Amino acid sequence: MSSPQVPQVVAPRGAPPGQSSDGPDETIPARRPSSIARTFSRGFLAKILLLAVVDALGVYVVMAAWAQESFGILWAMVALLVVANWAYFTRRAIPLKYILPGVAFLLVYQVFVVAYTGYVAFTNYGDGHNSTKEHAIEALLAQNEKRVEGTEAYTLAVVEGAPGLGFALVNDGEVRVGWADEPLADVPDAVVEDGVITEVPGWTVLPRAAVLERQQEVVDLRVPVSDDAEDGSIRTQDARNGYVYRSTFTYDEEADRLIDTSNGLEYAPNDEGNFEAADGTTLPVGWRVTVGMDNFVQAFGDTRYSTPFFKVLAWTVVFAVLSVVLTFLVGMFFAVVLNDDRIRFRRVLRALLILPYAFPAFMSYLLWRGMLNRDFGVINTVLLGGADINWLADPWLAKIAVLVVQVWVGFPYMFLICTGALQSIPGDLVEAAKIDGAGRLRMWRSITLPLVLVATAPLLISSFAFNFNNFNIIEMITEGNPRFADASVPVGATDILITMVYSVSGLDGGAAKNYGLASALSIVIFIIVATISVISFRRTRTLEELS
């Protein structure tokens, strides 16, 4: 359960220090010593110290971001650091000192996440469009550079000479050397010991450490076998062995075309983030591009999804509403009962009732799944005396089972907040009602319930929003099953919107991953939840007027 978020209103205490006459900005030399003595109080030192730590961490982040070339993070961090330092050293930003940490959290956890999801929703990020165009080109070139069949493996050494790096390799007992611009040629008098080239006249054989220092260069080096490019070129992947490779693809940077040299086909980049030939064939590795509303169109335009979507939407609303209502009713019932002075061992009983809340929800879900097993579960075999009830395979029973588990896991939370609310009801109100001759029911209806609702309504709304997206309970107990018999997509009777998104967009491994589609659907869910929450919060204001 999400915890309540109560807006903190901090009342300013006393006058802001900036208005005192002995601040450090006073420039009268005679007063300076005393001013410093005052300002460098323990509090000021602590502030300096803490800000120094904050700044140090911030600078570390900036440096890490620089090394990773994540410039977005870098500039965001620089801006935050500047604002933080300014806010805590200036005398003009009293309110900012209070709200800055909150705003920073809001930016990182809410605004950034929502904005990023929104951005992804308009891209085709997913399988086949996983990275940038540069990476795609690199991958396509690498995947199409293949070892020439039937060629030998050569013992190889990396050598350095006037033209730069080169390869020396042993061929039929002879050592041959070549570099990027010059094909292999025999070098007499080279020394080979135990199959390792140790000396090549005119070249320095690079020791291992030197090779590793320049490994990117070594990996990128291609030494032509002969003047004929068709013969391929030597490359090495481990600086010990060399093989003959031939690349079937070249990239023409100026024209932005990938050319298949084996058949002359030219592939041009298209709007979907793929290289496409004139005849419409595309290359498998693509890149991320923005695709406008395509994801939203796909989400609602695919007929395979439209029928199950509305069923799933309906069940999601029912599940979220019933989750809140049932847990609240059960929780309030126990709270009211245990609030009665006549009950003995109230503390023990309260502690017992909170137990399901103390138990990790994940474990509860898994245990319940086992208990609901048709042939081996405790519920069928023990509690129902060997009944053959297929709890998780029948659409209605599965829905009921999920709700039962939800009540078990969720009622202690409601019990807690209701107990708190009940105990805060002023005793004189109750007494006054008694004097006025109100009956138990009347008192309950006119005093207890409204007051409890006023206190708990915001929590109920947040609980609703939480359960609307309660992915864990569905995924851990039923995985959305049983499947709809009439649907052609992997969607089932207990699927709620978020678990449907999970399977539809392939995040569960059941289809090609499509983060763009997943984000688009998440945005739709966000809008639904936000709308319902806003309306509900508006309505609760009328409740507040009661008290």
Next chain:
Amino acid sequence: MRRSIPLVAAALGAALTLTACSGGGDPAENEEPAPQETEAADDGGSLTIWVDETRQAAVEAAAADFEEESGTTVELVLKNYDDIRTDFLTQVPSGEGPDITVGAHDWLGELTTNGVVAPIELGDKAGEFADVAVEAFTYDGQVYGLPYAIENIAIIRNTALADSTPGTFDEMIAKGREAGTTYPFLVQVGETGDGYTLYPFQTSFGAPVFTQSEDGSYSSELALGGEGGTAFAQWLRAQGEAGVLSASMTYDIAVEAFKNGESPYILGGPWMLGTFEGMDLAIDPVPSAGGQPAQPFTGVQGFFINAQSDNQLLANDFLTTYMATEEAQIALYEAGDRTPALTAAADTVAADPIAAGFRAAAENAVPMPSIPEMGAVWSFWGTTEAGIISGAIEPAAGWEKMVADIQAAIDAA
């Protein structure tokens, strides 16, 4: 001034949080150590390898040798095996990925489509591996990983309860009933089904998932429908009615029951062996249910190299020189009980009858398809099987609908 202390503390908290999310430019990335920059390589450079718990110790041993000989620092990052595939896919493009990761061959289609894995040239070493292992890691004519283990399912037999496994399913069930145990035979199904474990029975009806060409590679043409598929679906229903197969039989329940001697046979893989320690076991090939040979899936595990790695050379050297040794592959076998992919290592461990049994059962096995289309199969396959077994789905029509749905999903992708 004093009262601003809590605020500064809060700001500190905020900054700490920012630090924690400093990598947050990419939501998928987590608290992995940053990959080493090449310029930081003052001696022999450094390698980051993702491993899971089972393989950690074995890779550690090989890495220690490598570190000693090359002066390279090897950093092993322990990851949950289930997270590796997705994390590798999302972190490689952002430059956060490891140099090497463990993985399985059936990821290959997805990894190459996304361009995150680099080809490896095994050279003459290729001949030292089992053919199926190298083939499994070959995609479009290139090898993309160093295989180290082959795994497949087989019949694990409790020798105290049965002296042999007959060649056909019905005979095995009959023999299992003779043993007088609670179950004649155990196989996990679960409410969501298990296409992988039931696959040998399906192939024995002549209904492989995709058509396979001569060289063993799969086309994207579905083959699990037709008469063979229908016959298999009807067989599933019949076994469900007879109580031999049950959708409530989960992995945990099946393994526990076998461990307690409640059945002479269980269909499963080497990953179960740890639970059965101390039992007297024999491993037999899967009997045929439909008349044709029962072909389980072969999964090959191996190491992939990050296509964006700055340490290609080191990574290749480590894999081809240090992980392709008999010693390293045997260490991996001891850690995970899977048949080594290196033939010499497999021969060495074949002295163990259990290992030899799994290897013999693999004779008929076919590699699990690594083509991206396979993803669309999983989500329909298991649930349909479970539904047919429990009687919720009509066998012939349900199977046909499943094939049509899978085809639609493949076409839509």
